[in-house]
Amino acid sequence: MKKNILILLFLGIQGIAQNFDYRNYNSLLNSHVSSRGNVNYDKLKTNKADLDKVVEEFQKNQPSSKWSRNEILAYYINSYNVHTLKKVIDNYPTKSIKNIKNAWDDKFIILGSKKISLSYIEHNILRKMNEPRIHFAINCASYSCPNLLNVAYLPNTLETQLELVTKEFVNDSSKNDISTDEIKISEIFNWFSGDFKTKNTSLIDFLNKYSTVKISDNAKVRYLSYNWSLNK
Template identity: 80%
Template sequence: MKRIILLLLITVQGFAQNFDYRNYTDLLSNHVSSKGNVNYDKLKTNVAELNLVVAEFEKTQPRKNWSRNEILAYYINSYNVHTLKKVIDNYPTKSIKNIRNAWDDKFIVLGSKNISLSYIEHNILRKMNEPRIHFAINCASFSCPDLLNKPFLPQTLNSQLESVTKDFINDGSKNVIEANEIKISEIFSWFSGDFKSKNTSLIDFINKYSTININEDAKVRYLDYNWSLNK
């Protein structure tokens, strides 16, 4: 009976059946603000806590019996925690772009092989046909989507992806949207194909989340990306 109650409590708290996100939850809540700002100085002093979470991701990887949402949540969270590690391992720094091979360094252990942040993004997440991942993964920079200060969880993944996508698109510091002209993040340029389909344009995608309706013939411009550290 006690075991059943414990399992029910874990489910209610939102922890994945195949991965325990409790330590990652604590790491984020202790070092990331509700606005997505990271206290890197504090995290540097608590590097053992960060390394513990990284080790948990290395110890448990997705298996064939995992659901799509469990796999998506795992790799989104893995990308974000390993980005934190990459910055902390090279901290202090003013920008992740100052770190040599930040995205291509194969420092992430996945089973019997080592992979990079780029591999997770391009070879795993983008191939799962879920464009909203671009607003969930964080590149430790001001112009990136905010780093959520709690894990993405399989049970709540769709609502979380909807929320972060809406928040990013309507954030005036990331995008400036008017009916006849939009000045938007370069994310929409770099990954334009991920947001469009045979019957859906980029503006159609943005209009699903924008509080301002954009005309289909609106001018589209891209804002310069600010790579300053999100602290």
């Protein structure tokens, strides 16, 4: 795990992309998020001006038809995560993002001439890009969520980053309990089950691409209760 974290730190150390400069966002993450994805919300609240500056950068520099698929994916993954931080900080202190009214449906994110919500980014943009690994890159500010990466996702390193965070999540014993004949897994795999299957592959097939334990095709599947406590 430490090796993978070091790789991610190396990949995101500069935060420079072709059509978007993620350096300020990268610095914000480095300063307020641990290598295990724990957010120092108290410190971030104190440095709210830095957070608002990064949010403004996302609002002023948005994807166009000239951007590559990876550039668009990286932008919206990072945008989802930074706006989730903003939603929490704007309502902090709180013990859970679920205590915030309309946290996911509030249209507080500026996208061109309209305002959109976190749900819109997740369901109307990212999930429509046919990339199931986004579920392990976007973070809902909760303990049971995939860990918030403390570096920016970048277009030229996106494939490696998505592979690493997916493998980390699947094999994280605090998120999933996997054995050959029985798996107790995150509700994420239940809520978005269709995203992990294709006409010729199953959820077990997806998990076996990343699990260090080989799962039987007829393994018993159970879903774990989701812990919505703030990831601090």
